[in-house]
Amino acid sequence: MQRVLDIVAALQSSEIPVAAIIVKGGKVIANAHNTKESVNDVTAHAEILAIRAAEEKLGSWRLDGCELYVNLEPCPMCAWAIIQARISTVYFGSFDKNYGALGSVIDLRKLLNSGLKVYGGIMEDECNKILEDYFAGLRGKNA
Numbered sequence: 772m773q774r775v776l777d778i779v780a781a782l783q784s785s786e787i788p789v790a791a792i793i794v795k796g797g798k799v800i801a802n803a804h805n806t807k808e809s810v811n812d813v814t815a816h817a818e819i820l821a822i823r824a825a826e827e828k829l830g831s832w833r834l835d836g837c838e839l840y841v842n843l844e845p846c847p848m849c850a851w852a853i854i855q856a857r858i859s860t861v862y863f864g865s866f867d868k869n870y871g872a873l874g875s876v877i878d879l880r881k882l883l884n885s886g887l888k889v890y891g892g893i894m895e896d897e898c899n900k901i902l903e904d905y906f907a908g909l910r911g912k913n914a
Contacts (some may be wrong), residue, residue, distance in 0.1 A: 772864060772894045775842050778804055779901055785809070788905050791817035791841040793825040793834065793858070800837070801825035817841060818849035822856050834858045842898040844871035844891060850879045853887065860888040864898025 778790035790804040803820030850872035
């Protein structure tokens, strides 16, 4: 999770500070961060971009045996893509009380009786602080 936070810390943009890393066999095969604002693409969430990069690296959309690390619980779009890509395990930091789709608001795993394993709250305080600071900064700019 620390590597995810390192990616987020390096961001100098208007993007919501979310990053994702995909690991297979103990090796990082893909990483990405949100670029929705900069590329004007509603699907440019960190998880989706990391999945695309991992698929390219492995030459397959099937990401069996892969683990995804992200600092914020995936939204419904990302959670569904994670399930469809057959990622085995998701580790996330902050619970998303508004859009969380792996347990906080809804749990999309129940729709397919998915075997996806999910562990939330990893380095939760650090992840929460990054997001809280970002949104506090936005509120300050709009005040």
